[in-house]
Amino acid sequence: MATRSTIMDTNSFRAEHAAALDEQTRTLTEKRARLLGDSYRLFYRNPVHLVRGEQQYLWDAQGNKYLDVYNNVASIGHCHPAVIDAVQQQMSQLNTHTRYLHERILDYTESLLKYVPGEVSKAMYMCTGSEANDLAIRVARAWSGGTGIIVTREAYHGTSELTSGASPALGSGQPLAATTRLVPAPDRYRVDTPDIGAWFAAQIQEQIDDMAAHGIKFAGLLVDSIFSSDGVLPGPAGYLKPALDVVHRNGGIFIADEVQPGFARTGESFWGFARHDIVPDVITMGKPMGNGIPVSAMLAKPEVLAAFSDTIPYFNTFGGNPVSIAAAQAVLKVIEDEKLQQHSLTVGTQLQQELAALAAQHDCVGDVRGAGLFIGFELVTDKASKNPDKQRALDVIERLREDHVLTSVAGPHGNVLKLRPTLAFQAHDIDWLVGSLDKALRAGR
Amino acid sequence: MATRSTIMDTNSFRAEHAAALDEQTRTLTEKRARLLGDSYRLFYRNPVHLVRGEQQYLWDAQGNKYLDVYNNVASIGHCHPAVIDAVQQQMSQLNTHTRYLHERILDYTESLLKYVPGEVSKAMYMCTGSEANDLAIRVARAWSGGTGIIVTREAYHGTSELTSGASPALGSGQPLAATTRLVPAPDRYRVDTPDIGAWFAAQIQEQIDDMAAHGIKFAGLLVDSIFSSDGVLPGPAGYLKPALDVVHRNGGIFIADEVQPGFARTGESFWGFARHDIVPDVITMGKPMGNGIPVSAMLAKPEVLAAFSDTIPYFNTFGGNPVSIAAAQAVLKVIEDEKLQQHSLTVGTQLQQELAALAAQHDCVGDVRGAGLFIGFELVTDKASKNPDKQRALDVIERLREDHVLTSVAGPHGNVLKLRPTLAFQAHDIDWLVGSLDKALRAGR
Known part of the structure; x- marks a missing residue:
């Protein structure tokens, strides 16, 4: 098994960086260290002090303009007027x-359900992706009578x-919970197999068998279908079908965590799972759903959800409130009106092509892969060895920040740039991103 | 031990009520049943379809005006312009x-910390009270090295x-978790003891001992210091001190769940715990914090929090975002500017007096108790026997609804009216509430 790295902890401000900061930044970081819990991490050795956002751009307190290539919360663009x-x-x-009765939650649910397979026909609302995944695991347990949950080795599913x-x-x-089992993510760059789908399904079966050996009944597979934290691994459309089958054969449910890939980002489809033409039993969503207003949801097949809701009350005070739902309605309408799924596909494909061309010029870029505007850009010591180069990735991130391009890293080795701009990202932004990346790569280690 | 009742399930719409509804209400309830998970419960046999709110009032689709005597989320008044x-x-x-750096979260934290004892000096932000309590329990465990949590018998602390x-x-x-232990709430109406504080502390010690007998190390006590779900039991100021002492003597932490009593509601003080002049180790808050915008927080003593944050990363995507914090800032400023704590004390005391006068006229009202605008009104078969009368409480709630007064019930027997109006509730609203209540009580069972 791969060493468990702490992607949450990479590339962040630390107290020893403070001396190099300008006065205002230092004052704020010190105040922050004093007032907030130490779990809080700031991006960058030189943290960014943002004051304004518009579409795909952000501005800091000095008036510098940044290209946001990371934040999928403000997915339809920062401060969208709608x-x-x-x-x-x-x-x-x-x-x-x-x-109390209110139309909005019902109208929105009808709109949202049009985007998922017909078998998935019930909705529940919360405030965060964590809350959606927490409930999804509980539903999996109620449905299956088991407790065992399988996730990928570098997965992130929430804070609860x-x-x-x-x-x-x-x-x-x-x-990790004693009932959690890990499978390696389907990484076609590093796993040498003719059939990644069959390989991934076999990994899942192996862990279900291991659970059984420990007396743990399998409840479900919880996966972000683009494997973002595992290094952004969209893989070939369709390959998750055998995984779904093995889950069902073993009496568990398939939970598609769409907190990252959902809401048109992958271009080819509205959801990450939809690329694979599968029907999950439960679908969770969050981050981009309200463009920053806290709102999340869990959609489920009614028979699966019933196992939970027949016995356990669930009330989320803010979940599904009219204001959060109004934000979610506006987001869905903008995605439709501005044809953002098609846009993500078109611009995302163009960006991937430019990045691939850049990769061809740099021996330290091992792989470029993505779906729409969700792209992994993997840095290695050299193409032949494929050795992960985390330090270079961190250096590149810092150099991009100095060029006012905001992004971060992912993957078990922390060496994959996670390029996930807002869907307001335009073709004319590609030069800024690719040019800065080229410059950062040329600067060497 | 008292039978565990399902307060979440009382007094709610059920399918068999549908025939009696007007057409629009029936259409909405049917659509709801079809689209949303069955965990969702509607208040009232005849659910209320709300379309507008202003200050302490709500309006339904037919234009009827309601007095909101239940919702402590829109605490400073519905749709407050600030x-x-x-x-x-x-x-x-x-x-x-x-x-990224942002001033708001720091400015707000400084303002908020002024309201708590100086020892509690670190803040973390989430979106819901559930998330705050989930984290608080994890902090208790990290700090104590134990897993055992004590709560009161009818407590509600969240959905995760x-x-x-x-x-x-x-x-x-x-x-309940195998590591959860229950203590009876300090109910002075039903518990015959000269010293409720010593009695409550003894109950806690008993459960800590029981944990130890089961090999479970005690982690902490999690209490809503006004015991809202247990039937609204403010009790005499100061009586929680022995509980705090017993918790500390046994190596656990005291978590004050201020999701319900917090933010000036109790009148006498800004928080429920503050009535007792104690210093909790952790304070959680939510509902009224953003007047409806999802925002919650956990405040803690730095040494207690460090046990968690030194080892476990925590990032809540929406938690502490500038928009949620802006809402929280506005709420705090309105509480100050409009002197709502003093208002809650003045109007709450007046309301309690009127309710006590009403109670004197009805043998079925066993007790009236409260702090500020958080009041329990307990219905019994007769004053002498003190037998809880749940059915009467449910009938009264329905009759109040027909008089356009919105409230609900609490307590292990479901027989306590939980009167928790917005802080925009005024002296001139008392007649409406008390008059309707008198009428409902006179209508008999």
């Missing part, structure tokens, strides 16, 4: 909870006790 | 996460797996 207006309007009318125990990306400080 | 403006303004500028396992109010369908 979301501001929707929130403003609903806030002025009413904000209350789901124990239950989801943290199924998030190896948090590193060795956070113990 | 919150709308703050959210609108920040949404138009920037909404991003805590991995971890917090649900410490929420007996969810009923027998939701198993």
Whole structure:
């Protein structure tokens, strides 16, 4: 098994960097260290102090303009007026909870369900992706009568006790639950197999068997279908079908964690799982759903959800409130009106081509892969050895930051640039990103 | 031990009520049943379809005006313009996460920390009270090295797996964690003891001893210091001191769950725990914090928090974002500017007096108790026997709803009206509430 790295901890500000900061930044970082819990991590040795955002751009306190190539929360663009207006309007009318009737939650659910397979026909709403995944695991357990959950080796699924125990990306400080089993992610760059789908399914079966040997009944597979934290591994469309089959054969459910790939980002499809033409039993979503307003959801097959909801009450005070739902409605409408899925495919493909051309010029770029505007750019010591080069990745991230391009890293070795711009990213932004990346790579280690 | 009741399930719409509804309400309830998970519960046999809110009032689709005597989320009043403006303004500028620097989270933390004892000096932000309590339990475990959590018998602390396992109010369908122990709430109406504080501390020690007998190390006590779900039991100020002492003597931490009593509601003090002049180790807060915008927090003593944050990464994507914090800032400023704590004390005391006068006229009202605008009104078969009368409580709730007064029930027997209006509730609203209540009580069973 690969060493569990702490992707949450890479490339971040540390106290020893403070001396090099300008005065305002230093004051803020010191105040932050004093007032906030030490779990908080700042990106970059020289943290960015942002004050304004618009579309794909951000501005810092000095007026410098940044290209946001990382934040999939403000997915339809920072400060999108449609979301501001929707929130403003609903806030002025009413904000209350789901124990009274309100049209918005029903209208939105009807709209949202049009984007998923017909078998998945029930919705529940929360505030964060963590809450959606926490509930999804509980549903898997209620449905299966088991407790065992399988995730990939570098997966991140949330901050709650239950989801943290199924998030190896948090590193060795956070113990995994005794009922969690890990499978390697389907990494076609590093796994040499003619059939990645069959290979991945076999890994899952092996862990289900190991659970059984420990007296743990299998409950389900929880996967981000683009394997973002594992290094952004879209893989060939369709290859997750055998994984779904093996899960079902063993009495578990397939939970598609769409917190990262969902809402049109992958271009080819509206969801990550949809690239594989499979029907998950449960679908969770969050981050981009309200463009920054906290809202998340869990969609499920009714018979699967019933096993939970027939016995366990669930009420989320803010979940599904009219204001959060108004934001979510606006996001969905903008994705439709601005044809952002097609846009993500078109611009994403163009960006991937430019990145591939750049990779051809640099022996330290091992692989470029992606779906739409969700791209992994893997740095290695050299193409022949494929040895992961984490230090170079960190250096590149810092150099990009100095060129005002914001992104970060992923993967078990922390050597994959995770390029995940807002869907407002345009073809004319490619030069800035690729040019800065070229410069950063040429600067060497 | 008292039978675990399901307060989450009382007084709610059921399918068999559908025939009696008007057409629009029936259409919405049917659509809801089809689209949303069955865990969702609607208040009232005849659910309320709300479309507008302002200050302490709500309006339904037919234009009927309601007095909100239940919702402590819109605590400073429905659709308060200060919150709308703050959210609108920040949404138009920037909404991003805590991995970049931003002043708001720091400024707000400084303001908030002024309201808690100086020993509690670190903050972390989430989106829901459940997330705050989930983290608080994890912090208790990291600090103590134990796993055992004590809560009161009818407590409700959240929807996540971890917090649900410490929420007996969810009923027998939701198993408690093997490491959860229950203590009876300090109910002075039903517990005959000269010193409720010593009695409560003894109950806690008993459960700690029981944990030890089972090889479970004690981690902490998690309590809503007004014991809302246990039936609203403010009790005499100061009586929680022995509970704090017993927790500390046994190596655990005291977590004050301020999701319900916090933010000036109790009138006498800004927090429920502050009535007792104690210093909790961890303080959690949520519901009223952003007046409906999802935002929650966990404050902690730095040495307690360090045990967690030194080893476990924690990042909450939406937690502490500038927009949620802008809402929280506006709420705090309104509480100060409009002197809502003093208001809650003044109007709450007046309301309690009127309710006590009403109780004197009805043999079925066993007790009236409260702190500020958080009041329990307990219904019994007769004053002499003190037998809980749940059915009467449910009938009263339905009758109040027909008089357009919204509230609900609490307590292990489901017989306590939980009167928890917005802090925008005024002296001139008392007649409506007390008059309707009198009418409902006179209508008999």
